[in-house]
Amino acid sequence: MQKLAAGNWKMNGTRAALAEVDALIRAHPAPGCEVLLAPPATLVAAMAERAEGSALRIGGQDCHAAASGAHTGDISAPMLRDAGASHVILGHSERRADHGETDAQIHAKVGAAWSAGLVAILCLGETEAERDAGRALEVVGAQLAASLPDGAGAENTVIAYEPVWAIGTGRTPSLAEIGEVHGFLRRALAERFGAQTAAAIRLLYGGSVKPSNAGEIFAVADVDGALVGGASLKAADFGAIVAALSAA
Numbered sequence: 001m002q003k004l005a006a007g008n009w010k011m012n013g014t015r016a017a018l019a020e021v022d023a024l025i026r027a028h029p030a031p032g033c034e035v036l037l038a039p040p041a042t043l044v045a046a047m048a049e050r051a052e053g054s055a056l057r058i059g060g061q062d063c064h065a066a067a068s069g070a071h072t073g074d075i076s077a078p079m080l081r082d083a084g085a086s087h088v089i090l091g092h093s094e095r096r097a098d099h100g101e102t103d104a105q106i107h108a109k110v111g112a113a114w115s116a117g118l119v120a121i122l123c124l125g126e127t128e129a130e131r132d133a134g135r136a137l138e139v140v141g142a143q144l145a146a147s148l149p150d151g152a153g154a155e156n157t158v159i160a161y162e163p164v165w166a167i168g169t170g171r172t173p174s175l176a177e178i179g180e181v182h183g184f185l186r187r188a189l190a191e192r193f194g195a196q197t198a199a200a201i202r203l204l205y206g207g208s209v210k211p212s213n214a215g216e217i218f219a220v221a222d223v224d225g226a227l228v229g230g231a232s233l234k235a236a237d238f239g240a241i242v243a244a245l246s247a248a
């Protein structure tokens with residue numbers, strides 16, 4: 001399996017930030033893992049043009065469940081594909097919280113991504129209250145069951161475990177806790193899609209990944225890469241994470 005270092009720029013970056021993309025490509029012309037950046041929608045086409053001919057893949061951060069129509073402000077999966085994206089992040093906790101996205105809506109978006117030929121990066125994660133109540137596995141299991149359609153495989157799906165309380169906080173679960181959730185997700189995928197398919201679907205960890213903790217997180221069983229927010233904005237930091245994953 002090729003591991004994946006994915007960067008989520010969230011609502012950050014204008015064209016001036018494309019210099020970071022050039023620097024990342026220059027520093028890692030042949031990375032030992034798959035590398036992806038998901039910029040804001042306004043930069044997808046420009047970033048895809050900059051990345052052409054390189055190993056860097058480009059993703060969107062959301063898409064609508066429909067291919068086109070009267071949905072002011074939304075972007076469809078075919079549009080992302082047309083702009084040069086190969087992946088799309090779906091079900092991020094910030095979209096669940098800020099836009100009230102439900103598992104059912106995310107389920108429909110994943111299907112739309114697949115129909116457009118995009119790889120869906122499906123995000124799951126418990127809140128701090130849910131973890132404190134001992135419900136982390138139950139919560140991510142329910143999210144996985146309700147938001148991932150039948151037909152998932154390594155070619156169209158990546159799962160990202162992102163505990164809500166670890167995003168942008170500098171706090172992370174213990175390595176044992178990360179391993180517990182990733183092992184649980186692998187088993188849940190195996191029950192539904194078979195062991196062979198489950199073994200090939202990449203499970204990313206996300207939430208306060210940075211150069212200083214990437215190596216130890218990548219050494220955890222069933223961690224096949226990372227979904228990185230803040231530390232993906234600077235080529236030096238994200239490049240160090242790419243290097244750590246390549247070495248893992």
Ligand code: 13P
Nearest residue numbers: 008167168207208229230
């Ligand atoms: P941070 O790496 O900034 O904690 O964000 C993680 C995240 O939400 C990536 O999607």
